[in-house]
Amino acid sequence: MSVGIRDVARVAGVSTATVSRALGRGPVSDAVREQVEAAVRATGYRPNLSARRLRSKAAQTIGLIVADIRNPFFTAVSRAVEDAAYAAGMRVILCNTDEDPAREAMYLRLMEEERVTGVIFAPTKVTADGLRADSLSFPTVFIDRSGLPGAHDSVVLDNAAAASALVDHLVAQGFKRVGGLFGSTSSTARERQAGYAAAMLRYDLAPLARSVAPNATAAETEAVRWLSQPDRPEALILSNGLMLMGAVRAARTLGLAVPRDLALAGFDNEPWTDLVEPGLTVIEQPVAEIGSQAMRLLFERIEQPSQPVRKVTLSGRAVLRGSTRRG
């Protein structure tokens, strides 16, 4: 049937141990190494990674658990994670949780069964708060969201500062009734909401915050409801790219001109945000950097399991466009 290491050994005229050493790193003479390589070519041998993993206890596999790969933020991060993983000779198993704690639990169990080398995880708040430092049997780095302080390595945005910057800009433009629509499931949304509220209070303005599921349709529905009220906000901050899209839709539905009737600002500098007139003001997240930093932290954690927990905080960049220009 299938050609195994024994066949290669027979063809090369050596033992299986020598073949294993020649293919991996081990002391073998140059002559033997060439013989083995020739035998591999001759037989078309392909190592069986399951057997290798079982014996060597090195899965060479990274788990990537995110809410939804269709969220462009996660798409971009995942690409950076995969590039780093494959560059290090590792595979990536991708999991979508849809912000559902039950699915998160299921995938975490799967990661255990796979005996993964490590995991990059964007947890919901409820899951993150339940995970103590020793809850997971594998090295884990949180991205975009953090959990209990000091429990896990993480790479996050300075969310409060970013939200604050948006408020600063809107207030400087003369907007006063600035509302905020934030996601309800992640620590990140909470931090953005807190940063927003704190900034508003600094200007002696009343924070007007609401929370919904962090997706486009939920945001659109809520925005339509909110903006139909007589005392509707004159500016709206959205806590991610999907929700920003929902808000744009809501403004269209209600016939509100941006920024004359409604100013809009949000997160995630997605390619389309500068194409929709008059351009959307957003906080740009360093998505590739988040992914690669997360992998760096993960690899360093794997090498030094007992080193202190680290949290890398990256700054967003405010990209100011027409959607927040004062009429």
Next chain:
Amino acid sequence: MSVGIRDVARVAGVSTATVSRALGRGPVSDAVREQVEAAVRATGYRPNLSARRLRSKAAQTIGLIVADIRNPFFTAVSRAVEDAAYAAGMRVILCNTDEDPAREAMYLRLMEEERVTGVIFAPTKVTADGLRADSLSFPTVFIDRSGLPGAHDSVVLDNAAAASALVDHLVAQGFKRVGGLFGSTSSTARERQAGYAAAMLRYDLAPLARSVAPNATAAETEAVRWLSQPDRPEALILSNGLMLMGAVRAARTLGLAVPRDLALAGFDNEPWTDLVEPGLTVIEQPVAEIGSQAMRLLFERIEQPSQPVRKVTLSGRAVLRGSTRRG
């Protein structure tokens, strides 16, 4: 150290074989099954999937090889593939090739070493044309693109018809100098180009087609060059969503109003295409359907390896918006 099936067996007072049967499907008495389940809970046992795969020769793993997960078309398809895979108890390994045949070859070799259950693959033209029916040691379904006729199962769009529909619409609107900018690496782009050219000829119009790398920046650069010429086209068809975005950017750069100075039509009904004024006319691809059909074909191929090769052709839906409305 780690708890294995022997520990569970000892705690439950049965043999490892019985534990294995109780956990999988096998004839065991209800009493024993309960004992085993209790022992699993008591010990915190997690099966080692590498060992299971090695022995059972069932990897329960699907490989998904696409050009770039950041292309929203592939993002959406991948989500559908993953949903179907996890629903069937399988894992997904995701690979990005960047349209590079060398990386495609590398990932195909990886799939062999993983002994994957099957692969969903969007190959470049050069790789697809080199793959005969017996070139791959695992069941494979091509998506978005097809290879040698009858060599592999595939799920594709009726690309020629879709491109033709765009030409029909543009001509009906009164446009005559209709150009086409197509990707250079995939069979799909070729088919769209052919459909475009055939339709143009049907109207006694001269086809004006160019090919570039299928990404936003290459399309933008080429579009700027093309649209700067005195005899520039009055309408442009783009062969995917990224290129359509590049063309929108080019029009902005050159100060061309859409559709007055330039009509635009493309593929992929991405969420932003109706937000950028005056709305972009596109062919909507049934992305979720493509992913789930591909998985269906794959599973059926796994069950009946020798059944005839099948090709599922799905139709796109023309979404007509302002970008193609005549002056």
Next chain:
DNA sequence: GCAGGTTGTGAAAACGTTTTCATAAAGAAC
């Protein structure tokens, strides 16, 4: 010329499961 490395190699154990084979017990058919 000899003790003490170092280097290259093979035989066999080990990794943690599932599967095969054998067997005992229980039920069905006569």
Next chain:
DNA sequence: GTTCTTTATGAAAACGTTTTCACAACCTGC
């Protein structure tokens, strides 16, 4: 009551590698 199935179980083999252990051959330093 015998024989023939069927069902539930355990002992041991098997999956395809890597790693351990042992050892021989070759160096090095004196």
